[in-house]
Amino acid sequence: MYFKHPDEKVVGFFRSTTPELIIRDPEIIKKILISDFSYFYGRGFHPYKRNIEKLIQNLFFVEGDLWKMLRIQMTPAFTSGKLKAMFPLIVERAENLQQRTLLAVKKNLPIDARELTARFTTDFIGACGFGLDKIQKKVQNEIDEVLKKHDNKLSYAAVKEMTCLEWTFKEAMRIFPSLDYLIRECTRKYIFEDLGFSIDEGVKMMISVAALHKDPKYWHNPEEFRPERFSREEFTNVKKDVYLVFGDGPRVCIGARLGLMQSLAGLAAILSKFSFTPAPERVRRPPVVPTSDIVQNINVIPLMFHERH
Ligand code: HEM
Secondary structure, eight states: OTTTOTTOSEEEEEETTEEEEEEOOHHHHHIIIIITGGGOOBOSOOTTTTTOOGGGOSTTTOOHHHHHHHHHHHGGGGSHHHHHHHHHHHHHHHHHHHHHHHHHHHTTOOEEHHHHHHHHOSSOGGGGGTTHHHHHHHHHHHHHHHHHHTTTOOOHHHHHTOHHHHHHHHHHHHHSOSBSEEEEEOOSOEEETTTTEEEOTTOEEEEEHHHHTTOTTTSSSTTSOOGGGGSHHHHTTSOTTSOOTTOOGGGSOTTHHHHHHHHHHHHHHHHHHEEEEEOTTOOSSOOBOTTOOSBOOBSOOEEEEEEOO
16 A cells, blocks of 8 residues: 555555554654654553453553553663673574574475574564575675684674674565564544644554565665665665664664664574575565564575585
8 A cells, every 4th residue: 555655645544444544754754753752652552451461461562651661661671781791691592593503404404594583582583584695605704704803702792893794684674674564543633734634543553664665765776685775874865764673763662772683693693604595495575474463474484504614
């Protein structure tokens, strides 16, 4: 629907009998996520209003005062000091990942990169399997050089130096963001002044991260896998609020830094010891499982791993 209306800033539709809006325009996205957040602080799941499973009564799903209280309580757990302190644990897990991969390589069978990386982290770092085929060597050279400088040990400081790896990860997440779309629910009457209409409490806003990440208006040749888009020189020219892999505003992903750093550590651990090639049965664009609602899900990414010598 995003691509069907290239000239519209917002597009309305009905989900059954409920009106919703797709927000296409980056300026309006910025208002909803950041400056007018006080109108859009919910995601509209209301788990505590209905009697829903306790486990999903967490920061992602709750809203209002409960969200505010939890967010304030949890924020200190995600400072960079805490992240550095917990990094040895991440490295330990990354080394386990190497061991697991080695066991599978010995059998010379394809490995499902999605399953492998999900064991390390629930995030979808398997997405990096896209397009790495060519760029892989460059990333590995960088990892080798950085590790050599750091006594061949993975650490927070070493991972921070792996810029090419970081661009590659970000490019993979552009092509295949974990969250296909962001949601915000309007919590009181809101007027779109430039557009001349208003919406009532309860209307949901959908921000299609996947579509914004592929819109040729913002990305030159969006289908091309090109990590250099994320170099400082190029990325400063990308319009703000069209790269939303971690969301934005007060409800931005609380674990963004942790998610980034642990994903890079996992990838560095694998790529320092193994190379991979697509398994014969791998498809270029694996279909997304339509029943997965929040985190985009695909069944398998079969890759052949080879030990580097
Ligand atoms: C690569 C890894 C990750 C990605 C791509 C990711 C992505 C996202 C996105 C897109 C959102 C929604 C943001 C919005 O609506 O504006 C989100 C929210 C959230 N994420 Fe992450 N995330 C990652 C890792 C993590 C980690 C490691 C944690 C915690 C340990 C975490 C905890 C959360 C929480 C609690 C929220 C809800 C925040 C709130 O509503 O206040 N995420 N994440």
